[in-house]
Amino acid sequence: MVLSDRQRLDWLRLIRSESVGPRTFRSLMNRYGGAAAALDALPDLARQAGRTIRICPQSEAEREIAALDRLGGRLLALGEGAYPPALQAIDTAPPLIAVLGRSDVLLRPCVAIVGSRNASAAGLKVTARLARDLGEAGFVVVSGLARGIDTAAHEASLGTGTVAVLAGGLDEVYPPQNIPLLQRLMAEGAAISEMPLGLAPRGRDFPRRNRLVSGLSLGTVVVEAARKSGSLITARFANEQGRIVFAVPGSPLDPRAEGGNHLIREGATLCAEAAHVVEALAPLVGREDALLRPPHAMRDGAGETPSQPLWDELDLPGIEPAPLARWPEPAAAAPDAGTGAEDGQAIRRRVLALLGAAPVSLDDLVRASGCSARDVSRTVLDLELGGAIRRHPGGALSRAED
Incomplete structure (x- = not known):
């Protein structure tokens, strides 16, 4: 499927409306058959829930689309052929993602590499070797463009393809020191974000980003991580999404190794070299069941839980997501018979x-x-x-x- 310009605008207005997150978006689409009808119904639904919410104005959505176009980016919609298939499979898949660079890399098999911002020299060396070897094996390396392990993973995979997932808008790069790196990775890779242009990342936006890092990937490799860290949040998301979690073991005397060692104890796959990742993921590449929970997943609850909910969503859960073939909405949807x-x-x-x-x-x-x-x-x-x-x-x- 491919959205029309009008439908893409309505989708953007709906997901940018107050208290509408990915699950609420899909619930509304299931009930009303399209974003335009959902936008019409949203104020009354909010009143029934005892709330008043802000609906994104059309002019605001039009400005965002125009600004993204000037930046050289595009919006990919859930269900479109260019949308990353692995990300589409998670239950909090963003309805729209903004992409800069080569969107075709999003269709290739991906592996996430994450870890400490305050990485050790040994951790940086291991990361570079893993990313380089995984790239040569045909995998795109995904990470969050943070300092330390993320930076090393991106730099080592520039020639084979890497994807940076941003916590803020595509024009709000954090940390700013990595702007040159982001520009360099565009040649063979891409940057993506679900956030509006102009939005600087806030604390709660990083766990949102982490779920996309793991959601894009068949597996997530944790190189170095403290027991309370964003990398363990990414590992938890990966496990919940049914993806394979790998961890590089480290010295019990180094606090940066505590998180990875803990994950191994909880059932993560030990990773000492890229071959361990390739061996586990190669049978899954190109298979429809590759996105299902692997047979030896970590124990439920392993990893770190975000300190607060990812979204303040309107209380409209409980509807099973519709098959993507039902989207987009018909050009002139008939009202429900009821x-x-x-x-x-x-x-x-x-x-x-x-x-x-x-x-x-x-x-x-x-x-x-x-x-x-x-x-x-x-x-x-x-x-x-x-x-x-x-x-x-x-x-x-x-x-x-x-």
């Missing part, structure tokens, strides 16, 4: 009766109810807005506590 009042109340009672304190998936709820997925999804949304049910990580549902 469910009759009597039938709607019956489905509502059935859904509530099936839910208890133990979370269940939407698929299980649909099967148990005997109703259509569409009717159950609509009912779940209404119950969520009314506070009758709650959503858990991974999309599971339960009755709200009285």
Whole structure:
């Protein structure tokens, strides 16, 4: 699929509206069939949830698109052929990503290399060797353009392709010392961001970026990391996304090795050379099941948890993401026929009766109810807005506590 200019503008307005994150975006698209209809419905939905939110004006979205065009970038939409397939598979995939450089590298198999900003000389040497050898093996190296390990990974893979994921807008490079590096990597690589142009990165934006670093990649290699570090947040995201986590072991006397050694203890794959990564990932390249949880994933909960939620999203969870083939919306979508009042109340009672304190998936709820997925999804949304049910990580549902 390819979005029209009008649809791309509406998508940008929707994701830039207040309290709309990736999950809310997909919930709204599932319910209303398109971004334009979702924008029309959003103010009333917010009022039902007891909130008033700011809708991104059309003029603001038009200025962002024009500014990105002047910068030489483009917006890729979830479901378009140029959108990175690995990133598309995660449940918090950004609806739109801004790209500078060669977008074709995003379609090649990627490996993330992350680690300490205050890296040791040995850590920098190991990183450079890993990145160079992985590039020569056909992998694109992904990292976050930070000082230390990230910088070494990008520099060693300039000739084979590297992707820098920015926490702020593409015109707000952090740290600024790496602006020359970013310019150099454009020749064979790319930079991406989900954030608006002009937005300088804030503390909470770095965990958001970290999920994209791991989401782009079949595997994530942690070279050096303290026990409380952003690199372990990236490892946690990778594990939750079903990707393979690798860790380079280090001396127990070096605090920078504590995080990697901990990950190995929790089930991460030990990595002493690029061959260990290639051996594990080569069978996954080009396979549809390559993005599923590997058979020897780390224990759930391994890694570091972000200190706060990634988004302050409008409370519209609980709807299973639609198959990407249903997007974009039809040019003139017909209004929903809806469910009759009597039938709607019956489905509502059935859904509530099936839910208890133990979370269940939407698929299980649909099967148990005997109703259509569409009717159950609509009912779940209404119950969520009314506070009758709650959503858990991974999309599971339960009755709200009285």
